[in-house]
Amino acid sequence: MNPRRKKRMLAVLAIIFGVGSAIGLTLYALQENINLFYTPSELIEGKGEGKEKPFVGQKLRIGGMVVPGSVVRDETNLDVTFKLVDTGPLVTIKYHGILPDLFREGQGIVAQGTLIEPNVIEAFEVLAKHDEEYMPSEVAEAVKGIKHVKPTYNLNSEN
Structure with a gap:
């Protein structure tokens, strides 16, 4: 050469x-x-054909409805804990900060955070929809029909 x-x-x-x-x-x-979007059912049961579950420590977004009666506010600081549901299992969200003005029980929200246990997310941001007509497209697809099918959940269970 x-x-x-x-x-x-x-x-x-x-x-x-x-x-x-x-x-x-x-x-x-x-x-x-990269923050992947999950619903509570996908988080617990797995997402896609392979039923892949996120790993502890992974950043993700989760969307669902706030379970009525599940919001617990700490009286000494800004810590809030609440549960999310779609049509299946419950997921616990822990958040430190001021929640959006439109946040309330029974409403659809999207939380961004880190998975700290298989069914517990420590959120760093919580977004609430702004009216009854609007819902983020990912949440709308994931919880389609939730108003017609009453989810079964027990607030006392660890799900």
Whole structure:
């Protein structure tokens, strides 16, 4: 191989290695910012055909209806705990902060946070819908028919 071809080959390989490294580092950096959307049923039972469940420590978004009678506010600080439901199991949300003005029991919400136990999420943001007609499209799809099918849940159970 003559020296000119050798230089070109090394230059092409260096470019391919550089671009590959840049793409790999970008994907690694973005991995922390991906928040997958779950419903309470998908969180507990698994999502998709493979029934894949999120791992403890994973950042995620969850949407559902706030269970009436489940909101517990700490009297000494801004800690709030409440339960979410879609058509199945309950998921507990722990939140530290001021809830949106439109937050209330029996209403659809979306919470963003970290899974700290298989059915407990520590939220860093809680979003409430703004009127009876609007619901985020992901939540609307996930809880379609919830007004017609009364979910069965027991506030005393650990689900």
